[in-house]
Amino acid sequence: xxxxxxxxxxxxxxxxxxxxxxxxxxxxxxxxxxxxxxxxxxxxxxxxxxxxxxxxxxxxxxxxxxxxxxxxxxxxxxxxxxxxxxxxxxxxxxxxxxxxxxxxxxxxxxxxxxxxxxxxxxxxxxxxxxxxxxxxxxxxxxxxxxxxxxxxxxxxxxxxxxxxxxxxxxxxxxxxxxxxxxxxxxxxxxxxxxxxxxxxxxxxxxxxxxxxxxxxxxxxxxxxxxxxxxxxxxxxxxxxxxxxxxxxxxxxxxxxxxxxxxxxxxxxxxxxxxxxxx
Amino acid sequence: xxxxxxxxxxxxxxxxxxxxxxxxxxxxxxxxxxxxxxxxxxxxxxxxxxxxxxxxxxxxxxxxxxxxxxxxxxxxxxxxxxxxxxxxxxxxxxxxxxxxxxxxxxxxxxxxxxxxxxxxxxxxxxxxxxxxxxxxxxxxxxxxxxxxxxxxxxxxxxxxxxxxxxxxxxxxxxxxxxxxxxxxxxxxxxxxxxxxxxxxxxxxxxxxxxxxxxxxxxxxxxxxxxxxxxxxxxxxxxxxxxxxxxxxxxxxxxxxxxxxxxxxxxx
Numbered sequence: 248x249x250x251x252x253x254x255x256x257x258x259x260x261x262x263x264x265x266x267x268x269x270x271x272x273x274x275x276x277x278x279x280x281x282x283x284x285x286x287x288x289x290x291x292x293x294x295x296x297x298x299x300x301x302x303x304x305x306x307x308x309x310x311x312x313x314x315x316x317x318x319x320x321x322x323x324x325x326x327x328x329x330x331x332x333x334x335x336x337x338x339x340x341x342x343x344x345x346x347x348x349x350x351x352x353x354x355x356x357x358x359x360x361x362x363x364x365x366x367x368x369x370x371x372x373x374x375x376x377x378x379x380x381x382x383x384x385x386x387x388x389x390x391x392x393x394x395x396x397x398x399x400x401x402x403x404x405x406x407x408x409x410x411x412x413x414x415x416x417x418x419x420x421x422x423x424x425x426x427x428x429x430x431x432x433x434x435x436x437x438x439x440x441x442x443x444x445x446x447x448x449x450x451x452x453x454x455x456x457x458x459x460x461x462x463x464x465x466x467x468x469x470x471x472x473x474x475x476x477x478x479x480x481x482x483x484x485x486x487x488x489x490x491x492x493x494x495x496x497x498x499x500x501x502x503x504x505x506x507x508x509x510x511x512x513x514x515x516x517x518x519x520x521x522x523x524x525x
Numbered sequence: 526x527x528x529x530x531x532x533x534x535x536x537x538x539x540x541x542x543x544x545x546x547x548x549x550x551x552x553x554x555x556x557x558x559x560x561x562x563x564x565x566x567x568x569x570x571x572x573x574x575x576x577x578x579x580x581x582x583x584x585x586x587x588x589x590x591x592x593x594x595x596x597x598x599x600x601x602x603x604x605x606x607x608x609x610x611x612x613x614x615x616x617x618x619x620x621x622x623x624x625x626x627x628x629x630x631x632x633x634x635x636x637x638x639x640x641x642x643x644x645x646x647x648x649x650x651x652x653x654x655x656x657x658x659x660x661x662x663x664x665x666x667x668x669x670x671x672x673x674x675x676x677x678x679x680x681x682x683x684x685x686x687x688x689x690x691x692x693x694x695x696x697x698x699x700x701x702x703x704x705x706x707x708x709x710x711x712x713x714x715x716x717x718x719x720x721x722x723x724x725x726x727x728x729x730x731x732x733x734x735x736x737x738x739x740x741x742x743x744x745x746x747x748x749x750x751x752x753x754x755x756x757x758x759x760x761x762x763x764x765x766x767x768x769x770x771x772x773x774x775x776x777x778x779x780x781x782x783x784x785x786x787x788x789x790x791x792x
Contacts (some may be wrong), residue, residue: 254618259723261674268667269633270642279644338534348545351771356742360548363555370551370555373566374543375602381565401544406601420667455634457784462637465730465745469752479639483734486643499640506637508778 275287277503280496293497300481300494305501307475311392312460312505315399316453324448327411333424338425350405357402358469365389365397365470384496394470395477399460404500407452414448450513464501478502549768555761575758586747586759590766595693596658597726600665604673604722606733607666611716612677616789617684617707627678630671633747634703638668639731656740664732669722676721680714681707714786717778728767 268424281289298305313489326346333339349357369389375381389397418441426436442449467477478498484493555561556575559567579586595639614620615627633641645664646655654660684707692702730745742750744767752760 249614251619251621254620257610257618261607261670262629264667265629265633265670268645268663269641272641272648273636278638289718333618335531335534338591340539341538342541342623343544345542347547347775348772348773351724351728353730353745353767353771355728355730355748356767356771357548359748359760359764360552362752364548364551368564370547374547378617379543379651384678392548401548432548451681456703458635460636462639462731464639464734469749479637482639482643486646486735492643492647495643496640499643502637502640506635510635523664 256279256401257368276499278494280500282493282496284493293493294398297497297501300479301498303475304478304481305498307392308477308479308502309505311395311399311477312457315403315460316398316457318396318405319402319404319456320449320453322400323407323411323452324437324442326404326408326442327415327445330412331415331418331441332433332437346408347405349408352402354398354402354463355465355469357398358466361394361398361401362390362469365394371500378465391471392475395467398466398470399463403456403460407449407456410448411445414445418444454509454513458506461506552761552764552768553758556765558758561757573763577761579759585742586763589742589744589747590659592741593727593745594740595741596661597723599658599662600673600726601638601719601723603662603666604669605677605715605719608670608673608677608718612679612681612711612715613675613707614704615674615678616681627675627759630674631665634671642732642735645732647738655736656738658741660736661733661741661743664736665726665729666722668732669725672725673718673722676714676718676786677711679786680711680718682789683714683786684710685704717786718773724770727770 278294281291283290283292326342329342330339333342365388366372367386369388371389372381372386376383376386388394409428409450422434424441426440427433431439462479467480468483472480478501482498483497485491485498554568557571557573559569559570559572559574566703578584581587589653615623642664649660650656654663686708686714689706692706693699697705727743728745729743730749733741733746734749737746744763748760748763749768751757751763
């Protein structure tokens, strides 16, 4: 048995690493968002400048990430739901094999795939035109906000769907069978019995995805770096072009705040429902 | 009715397959396209001359491949060096405030990491760590820390106590018990955590983008630069090299991460 003292000693290196490489820079970024580095002193100058220059991008980021999260949620429930309630054996095998492919594909690779796939002359438009569903002249590039949303959904859905499907698989089947015997449709079983029971897992998966999407730099840089763009691009730009850490940190603070709002809404929901969140 | 339903299922699955494999196929075609000009639907000529350019021993692509692998290996070593003791303390020890410590490692996942990364870069700049392998390895280690610590904790927690007690009763010293019983039994889980961290490091972009400049180019940064320069062949070949280990891990993850360990992750 490892004693208390020895346990603390063993965990110390990991905690020190976390302190130096995460907590310290995190505190630094929170504090320096309020620092006027040009004239010294503290205040909200960085935020004023950030809003004057990038308020559109802040809104754009919020919309893109929220929309992507919503679509990911719907698709994950659909995939998990079919895997739990589906009856066609062949379809189940195919779906189980199919949906996980992008799970560990890095964002930068996903962005490159979409950069070619969604371009005006990309494979998607070519195939739609070939099927005769669209005239060649109607073909448009999707490399704007839609491209970012598509890339995020493509990359993150497998992760949330995996969590949701796992939670659904471990549910007690008897309630589902009971509802089925009483003649409930599968859609009704999904939304009234299955989804409420996996809601916590679904929310955790969605929040983790939301945070990840909020901090991805490669996808907006590669899909759509013109204005309006995501604030991650603006942060990199402030630093690389102007060495302006003040405004970059103010934008960073805003990205923390947008995450905190989501976490707060979720926690409040948990309290209201009387259950323990996660 | 049944036929209608089957057809609908088949159509939806086909659409999903197109959505998932379409972009991958497009990349595969680009990786073997010699010339592909607008408005042709397929490349005018195919070949491997870009592959030769990527794999040329002196080329900067090979250099960034080696940088990536080297950084990933050292990241794994650094992660295991802190995660094995931490996992032992969390999974086996009698740690006060255990839940607090477990959640503390989750904290980096709760904040958008880009703002933290740019400040790490600023701090590292003052320490002379920017543009060094050591600096990049440290950033990658912190990225993978929650996974390495949590999986190591689960791996040690899944080891049967009675086997350790049996060894101890037969007179083995605590270190011998750890070396001959606990560690070998936890090894598959630790391997899983090592592979996972390796993959995280191999794929990491943002931290390297801020900390690695201007001297360290890893594969993701090479892919980014090539893509922004419009060199889609090089970008697609690099993407393919990064895609293979990712998809391989996805297909075989269950073999690395046994369900008894998986069930204990985060508990």
